[in-house]
Amino acid sequence: MESEKAFFKDSGVAIITLNRPKALNALCKQLVQELGQVVSLCEKDPSVRVMIITGSQKAFAAGADIKEMSTMTAMQVYNENLFGELDAVSKARKPVIAAVNGFALGGGCELAMMCDFIVAGENAKFGQPEIKLGTIPGIGGTQRLTKAIGKAKAMEWNLTGDLHDAVEAEKAGLVSRIVKTEQLLEETLKIAEKIASYSQPIAALAKECVNKAHETGLQEGLVFERRVFMSTFASKDQKEGMSAFAEKRTPKFVDE
Numbered sequence: 001m002e003s004e005k006a007f008f009k010d011s012g013v014a015i016i017t018l019n020r021p022k023a024l025n026a027l028c029k030q031l032v033q034e035l036g037q038v039v040s041l042c043e044k045d046p047s048v049r050v051m052i053i054t055g056s057q058k059a060f061a062a063g064a065d066i067k068e069m070s071t072m073t074a075m076q077v078y079n080e081n082l083f084g085e086l087d088a089v090s091k092a093r094k095p096v097i098a099a100v101n102g103f104a105l106g107g108g109c110e111l112a113m114m115c116d117f118i119v120a121g122e123n124a125k126f127g128q129p130e131i132k133l134g135t136i137p138g139i140g141g142t143q144r145l146t147k148a149i150g151k152a153k154a155m156e157w158n159l160t161g162d163l164h165d166a167v168e169a170e171k172a173g174l175v176s177r178i179v180k181t182e183q184l185l186e187e188t189l190k191i192a193e194k195i196a197s198y199s200q201p202i203a204a205l206a207k208e209c210v211n212k213a214h215e216t217g218l219q220e221g222l223v224f225e226r227r228v229f230m231s232t233f234a235s236k237d238q239k240e241g242m243s244a245f246a247e248k249r250t251p252k253f254v255d256e
């Protein structure tokens with residue numbers, strides 16, 4: 001297996017580890033296919049509440065597999081819908097966190113951005129170096145990056161192909177927080193377990209609303225949020241969460 005669902009925690013967190021060390025986890029077709037399958041399986045598996053996608057200390061993923069792509073024709077790329085299987089990540093209803101150490105370049109940076117948020121180790125390096133290869137990003141590097149860090153920085157990152165360290169990425173708003181390299185998984189797990197402890201449908205609705213902010217204008221997004229907020233009042237978990245607060249006890253969510 002090029003990617004593997006390394007292990008499940010009892011707490012409902014699935015850790016998916018990209019495992020292609022010889023090529024710094026470059027996203028070859030097999031890896032992409034397996035990753036898409038594992039994410040789809042986790043989506044369907046009721047014991048999984050949150051996913052973490054991670055790589056190694058040296059590389060989250062150093063991009064799409066350049067060697068594999070180098071001889072492909074435009075029609076092959078189109079007919080195979082190259083990287084289409086990664087849509088499983090961006091379309092997941094369950095929260096997906098990218099835990100990034102080392103290189104997250106090109107398709108690697110794009111994969112991290114397909115996740116809901118990125119936790120970076122101190123040694124993380126991000127970038128969209130496709131321009132150096134005579135191509136451009138193909139999995140969202142011009143789109144999601146621009147939404148994440150704004151036009152000026154996204155333009156510079158895309159046009160220079162330069163690498164950016166974790167501090168710069170956090171300042172730009174690409175990553176939500178930086179942790180020590182050696183503690184990346186431990187710290188990300190803490191965040192994932194916190195999310196997993198909440199009502200799963202409510203977390204999915206919150207995620208849907210935040211994503212809506214990217215896809216619509218403010219007024220439309222606010223109306224959508226208000227409707228979803230209202231709909232949470234039809235859930236047992238909203239009743240339980242608010243009663244528990246008033247009764248000074250920990251809520252027991254039932255995902256309903």
Ligand code: CAA
Pocket residue numbers: 022023024026027062063064065066067068083103105106107108110129130133136137138139141
């Ligand atoms: N594709 C295929 N193989 C890759 C790769 C990639 N993206 N990145 C690294 N590798 C391979 C190297 O070829 C090398 O293999 P060999 O040992 O067989 O020579 C191995 O991984 C180790 O890499 P390096 O020896 O280069 O390691 P380094 O530490 O000296 O450099 C690096 C690390 C700076 C990340 C360098 O490997 C590099 O620049 N990689 C390419 C980064 C890149 O351009 N990514 C964008 C790809 S295009 C893309 O992603 C398009 C898209 O949007 C869909």
